[in-house]
Amino acid sequence: MRGEWRRFAAFLKRPTLPERAPLPQAAGLRAVVWLVLLDLLVMAALVGVAGAVMAAGVSLPETALAGMEIGTGIILAVVVIAPLTEEIAFRGWLSGRPGHIFGLLAGALAAMMAGLAAMAFFGAALATAGLVALAAGTLVALAIVYRLRHRNTIGWFRRLFPALFWLSTLGFSLVHLTNFPADQLATALPLVLPQFVTGTILGYTRVHYGLWASVLLHMLHNGAIIALVLAASSAA
Template sequence: MDAITTSGESAVTPAMTMRGEWSRFLGFLRRPVLPTRAPLPQVAGLIAVLRLFALDLLVMSGLLAIAGIVIATGVDMPETALAGMDIGPGIVFAVVVVAPLAEEIAFRGWLSGRPGHLLALVALVGGGLSATLLLSAAGFSYGADALETGLAAMALGTLGGALLALVALYLLRRREAMRWFQRCFPLFFWASTLAFSLVHLFNFPADQMATALPLVLPQLVTGTMLGYLRVHYGLWASIMLHALHNGAFISLVLLASSGA
């Protein structure tokens, strides 16, 4: 019996095999259906993350092979923002920890369709921006210059937005996915996935974004896996796969730079 049905409900039995999980994922892509709510973190979710990570590595290997063939034919590929950059612990932390957390909250935290998650995102962004603007208007000052003051105001604003988001999550914690959101879920799923992939175009120079479109295909593919994990196993699962994916990518970059 499958853990995830197409009736908008969440069951508890995990897929028995890796192939079963992959088949379930492909079935979800053919007909995206939003469960009522994802279960609490459990071993089945961790197993699903590792199974999707294996699929992610397989697909990325294929895409890298295609890219290698294209480069071998003499085609110039746009360079990412990491090209030529000295990658230290700070950048690794940002890529492997900060980016997965921030991007999953922004692009998939609300995909559950639950009122608390939608309101929490609005509170986090809206409350954070409002608090930052209020601090600036009130003449808030910190540090030696305007940059330090601005960063401090943003940090305090983000903290205020996060507190509002936590309140929203707590007050609406028992509310299930909204019916209208479930009906429109395929649209939300694909819009979220497309937006996630397109935002990575900003990793390339502005005058090369058009030619860089094929280079965000990996983010489009990975985004579908992240969306699947988010709605079926929880936001923690999509964050974990995102971190694993970015960790594999940054490891490859470090390996290539060390051998250069």
């Protein structure tokens, strides 16, 4: 455990991109367990800081989950759909391999074009249009990933990796500002620090153990948050 944490700390000091993440294996699963534990310890510390700030009389904006009835649909979206889509969007391309980069770009473009066409054809049936767009983009992305599966990391990407890693982490944290009211974004900015910290752990996990590992870690992180919210709601 401590060895994994030391490797993560060294990675943050100097982010470097390995040649290629290994296929799913027991070592990767063990790493996810140790990194989830680290993530939860950091989150507990940040929650303690937030509690102290609130105890001092400072009012903090409420998140989108506050006051929301958490049912099966919300749990599925938070624990499964959000981790999967966010990991693909923010870290799927961090390998620097052409298939992952161009697959994501082409898949997004295909999804956008298919979505526009489907909306025009189906009219108000936005759910159907969204599914058509998602299916089209996924198929295009998978085809490109498979076609370029043997290509290694692009040279310029490896040189720029430290900056790309931090930009990915920053973007991941800032997108969570959408969880707060639009008129309180300035106040909410410090509240996405947990997402920034978790983003560094997820980025390290993705490049060293593979996308499957970062998705799993992300699911466990979100699952822990949902469990805490449910526990707090039942206690109240």
